[in-house]
Amino acid sequence: MKPAQTPDHRVLADTALPPGVAEGRATMPGLLRHRARQTPERIAFREKTRGIWQGTTWAGYFERVRAFALFLQQAGFGAGDKLVIASDGTPEWFIADLAAQSLGGVTVGIYPTNPWPELQYIVRHCRAKVAVCGDQEQTDKVLEAMRRDGGLPDLERVLTVDWKGLRHYDEPMLMPFEQALAEGRALAQQPDRSAAWELVVDALDAGQDALIVYTSGTTGMPKGARISHAGILSDAAALGAVQGFAGKPLTVVCYLPLCHVAERLMSPVMQLVYGSIVNFAESIDAVTHNLHEIGPSFFFGVPRIWEKLQYEILIKSRDARPIARRAFTKALAIATPIAERTIANGGRPVGRRDAFVAWLLRVAVFSNLLAGVGLDRTWVAMTGGASISPSVILFFRALGVPIYQIYGMTETSGASHSQSAALSRLGWCGPLLPGVVAQRVAADGELQLRGAIVFNGYLHDEAATRAAFDDGWLRTGDIVELDEATGQVQIVDRKKAILITSGGKNITPSLIENALKESLYISEAVLLGDGRHFVSALIQIDLDTVGKWAQERGMAYTTYETLAQLDAVRELIADDVKRVNERFSRVESIRKFALLKKQLDHDDGELTATMKVRRRVIEQKYAAEVAHIYGSEKVTA
Known part of the structure; x- marks a missing residue:
């Protein structure tokens, strides 16, 4: 019997896209309102409180976004203004994100690991008016940035989610996030205020900036990539279509920083498009424990996470009793060539014997090991963000967990290519996502892209924006090999590397x-x-x-x-x-x-x-x- 606090998996993704997504007219706050009206009692996300998983419905999600939006509006936040969030993944991250966007504003995420000088650079560069901090540590960095080297001249308000340790702070612009929600709820009791806010949501342009993602900056200072509602929603819809999300169980774990475009795409945006349940990991260190509790049906992991999960499975198998250890080694030796044949055969087992043996090994040998890391109910998994060894993908495929590589970048709203069951050649990234992007390969081998998912340019940097394009085509900076027959690409390496x-x-x-x-x-x-x-x-x-x-x-x-x-x-x-x-x-x-x-x-x-x-x-x-x-x-x- 499953423990009472374990989330269920009965919710299926919608079979049809919400209004306006396919046509590129939808906005993220508009989709939130749509889901709150269509499925108000359905669970939108869960977080763990005192050891128990607590759920929030779509109606509750919408109510909190409206309350925070009305608070921001009352504080003078409006179209084009920037709100920064420095926090680990929490429901408040989602709420602040959509509340700012609902007013025509733009959200900027900051990695919680960033030191105060990097935080100061981003907050100052984007000219943020409001900062939402996860806890005392993040708040201290914002306050330090305000005091040092010219400060943060545009910042007017700092809101903190976890108020622990801050009661003695004497800073006029600092207040608890919950207090802001309470003030917003009071404003929502005024029918005219709520109605006026919904008119603002109706007037949003899908092509306008929704979020700014600051690139990692392997060289030089990071640049702020401006991503539109239409761009990232089209990306999520196309990626979900390739993976067959419609009508399938969709329960995910949010654990990567939400300021990174990949987690933003896979958790809050994919949720708005397909109605998935998002479960917030307690921390990055607790991911494997939370995975075991949740047993997600869909899991996106950066290569390092998949490598760690592989190590954990191998170590558990080595620590098992001798008979179990020998059984695992023998089963893996049998399953690996079956997995290779299946991949080469377009995702279909080569004959009934391969299908039966793979099923038998999964049930008899691998299922307990997969359950130990929370992947026993995962029907689709993806990886991206960096290169991954084909041996890692083959390992999990042998165990019965198909991992599909995706390729993309911040400037393409997260993903431009994706493998699928039929096209999952080892070491490759799959073909283009259909309908949202086109590609060409330059004479020097660089992949170049254009389409609905391409970003709006870099914030306050026209020179960098011009340099990012070649006659209207986005320069990816990656050297690729193209399979003309299938359209799949293999990333050879970064041009500069x-x-x-x-x-x-x-x-x-x-x-x-x-x-x-x-x-x-x-x-x-x-x-x-x-x-x-x-x-x-x-x-x-x-x-x-x-x-x-x-x-x-x-x-x-x-x-x-x-x-x-x-x-x-x-x-x-x-x-x-x-x-x-x-x-x-x-x-x-x-x-x-x-x-x-x-x-x-x-x-x-x-x-x-x-x-x-x-x-x-x-x-x-x-x-x-x-x-x-x-x-x-x-x-x-």
Whole structure:
């Protein structure tokens, strides 16, 4: 029997799109009102309070958005104004987002891990009037940004969701989010105010800016990409159509930062289009626990999440009793070639025998392991945001969980290409989403796009906007290979990331880095070799798996650094590097490598907030390691 607090999965996605979505006329606040009227008692989202999952209906969702919108309107917030949100994913994130948009305003998300200088840059650059903070930590960063280096001259109001620790603060513009809702509810009792607000919602233009997403900024300061209602709603509708969302159970977990376009697309926007139930993870650290409780029917995970889930399953299988461990190993060896044949056959098993064996292995061997990580009820899963090793996708496919790669960028509202059951070639990203985007490949191999999902340009940066386009086509910056027969694309690498050795050989770093990360013991790898005589790598070991490996052999260590310095650990990684080298040509082989003495971290500027490596920063910060690898060798200009 399921525990009482476990969410049910009886709600199905709508079989038809809401009015205006297909025609590009719908807005997100308008869709919220539509759902509140059509299915007022249906659950929209759930959050865990004191260990119990509590649901909010579409009617309750709409009521809270209206209340907050009326508060903002009373405070002078209107068309074109910016509201920033610095918080983990919560219902209040959704509420503030749609309330600002309902007034013709624009929402700007800020990563909760951003330090105050980065927060200050974004708030000042977008000229935000209102800030919504998740807790005391985020509020302190806003207040610090107000006091330092010119402050935040346009900011007029700061609202905090979790008021814990703030009662003694003496700041006139600071107030609890719940107080704002209470004031808005009082205003909603005035029929004329509510009616006037609904007229504002009716007048919204689907082509106007709805949100601004600041790009990760692997080089230079981030730019604010302006995304319209029509763009991101069209994207969600097309992606859902490719995956067959209509009429299927749709229960999702919201756990990635909502300021990133991928989570925004997959959670609040997809919810408005298809009526899914969104469950808010308690924290990023509690995701695997919450997954187990919720058992989502649809799950989007960035590559690192899928890698962690794979490690967790493998470790659980290794810790099992000998008979269970042998059964898993044998079952995986049988299921993997079946999965390969199924993918090659357009998503259909090759004959009844393959179908029966795959079903039997899923039921008899894999189901308990999948239930342990909350994926036993997942009928469709996706990954994107960075490159992923095909071996990870094949692993889960063998277990019975199909993961479809999507490709996109902030400037395409999140996704432009998607695999499906029929088109899921390993290492590729699928064809274009139908009806919303067109593509061409430039002479240098760069993928270029145009269509309804392409953004409105960069905020306050006409020069950058012009540079982003080539005769009306968006430059993606990615080098691709195109399968003319199916329309699928394979991302070779970022245009700027291609390494050219001193001998003139072009090296694609991501292919080799992904091969390295197939190892259970390697969590990150940065390839070096631009202008050099040979290729090398900086490698970050996986603390959990390498730590477990060391413990099983009685090796003593206390921290990541002491673990990475063990000679046996270096030998372990050297064996994996050797295996990877056997798969590539001699010029692509890693001649030398160095183990990083610390884990790469966003707070140290080594990773973007979406966990992408900042290559230039890495090479600068680890110059000593690079110098040790290459000695006196000079970099070719």
